[in-house]
Amino acid sequence: MIAYKFLSAGATGPFTGFRWPVPGPARPGAWVEAADGRPDHGVHACHLDDLAFWQGVELWRVELADPVVAGHRQVIGTRGRLLEHVSAWNDELARSFGEACAWRARDRSVASLHMAGLHEEAELLASCRSLSELHATSKGLSSRKGLPATLAAYVAEAIDFLLAGDSPCSTYISARAAVAASGGSESEFAAERQGQAHWLAERLGLEQARSP
Amino acid sequence: MIVNPDDLSCKELVELVTDFFEDRLSPSVRARFEMHLSYCAWCRVYLAQMRETVQLAGRLSEETLPKGSKEELLRAFRDWKRERGGEP
Numbered sequence: 001m002i003a004y005k006f007l008s009a010g011a012t013g014p015f016t017g018f019r020w021p022v023p024g025p026a027r028p029g030a031w032v033e034a035a036d037g038r039p040d041h042g043v044h045a046c047h048l049d050d051l052a053f054w055q056g057v058e059l060w061r062v063e064l065a066d067p068v069v070a071g072h073r074q075v076i077g078t079r080g081r082l083l084e085h086v087s088a089w090n091d092e093l094a095r096s097f098g099e100a101c102a103w104r105a106r107d108r109s110v111a112s113l114h115m116a117g118l119h120e121e122a123e124l125l126a127s128c129r130s131l132s133e134l135h136a137t138s139k140g141l142s143s144r145k146g147l148p149a150t151l152a153a154y155v156a157e158a159i160d161f162l163l164a165g166d167s168p169c170s171t172y173i174s175a176r177a178a179v180a181a182s183g184g185s186e187s188e189f190a191a192e193r194q195g196q197a198h199w200l201a202e203r204l205g206l207e208q209a210r211s212p
Numbered sequence: 213m214i215v216n217p218d219d220l221s222c223k224e225l226v227e228l229v230t231d232f233f234e235d236r237l238s239p240s241v242r243a244r245f246e247m248h249l250s251y252c253a254w255c256r257v258y259l260a261q262m263r264e265t266v267q268l269a270g271r272l273s274e275e276t277l278p279k280g281s282k283e284e285l286l287r288a289f290r291d292w293k294r295e296r297g298g299e300p
Contacts (some may be wrong), residue, residue: 189219
């Protein structure tokens with residue numbers, strides 16, 4: 001199965017510290033096997049739909065050997081190898097991604113405020129044309145009360161983290177904003193994460209996980 | 213209990229750190245644990261600090277205690293227990 005895997009710098013596993021054998025010019029990386037055969041100790045990767053849940057420094061296209069089992073927002077194989085570094089995923093794209101998510105949070109907030117009859121606040125957010133303008137406007141609105149303050153605070157905080165260089169946290173906050181904008185429906189979190197993943201797949205030109 | 217299947221709070225993560233180190237988390241909880249780390253820089257720092265603490269503490273033995281420290285520690289534990297209403 002072809003899937004995707006985020007690693008730390010230098011093709012290093014973020015949780016295990018394992019340094020993956022990288023592909024050569026015309027060959028994939030060496031196969032890596034799970035140490036003790038336990039299914040949950042296998043090689044972890046994910047489908048495109050779940051990319052936004054696992055952001056890291058480097059993104060790799062990987063191959064998992066059968067049998068592959070489905071885990072929580074991940075797929076796990078007993079063996080895996082790196083096929084290709086997705087070099088389009090870099091700091092610049094991560095920043096663009098975070099920015100796109102902040103605008104999505106803005107759009108959801110605008111819709112939610114209109115639904116609640118809070119048209120003035122909705123228009124304030126809707127009229128923003130730049131990230132700095134959205135940042136200042138959402139900061140200002142967040143000092144008010146009620147729904148506008150809540151929704152604007154999410155947008156402002158997402159931009160705070162983005163400006164601090166923490167795109168993964170920024171996109172997480174944008175996904176939480178989707179829950180707030182829906183009135184508390186937790187399913188909106190996963191839905192927004194999926195929407196984020198689609199943005200990533202499109203911008204990175206990635207194909208859905210499939211059998212080779 | 214983890215309320216949102218896609219979301220673990222920082223507090224929940226802190227409570228699960230020991231089980232994570234000892235590889236006692238169920239696969240689904242471990243996935244949530246690792247998912248949280250992918251977006252939470254504070255918990256990544258906390259985990260690294262805990263890992264270092266465990267490694268450093270693991271190197272200590274009774275013989276490495278400075279002179280008098282053992283008695284001092286035992287006294288502190290006795291006082292603590294007494295204050296909690298236990299046997300001295």
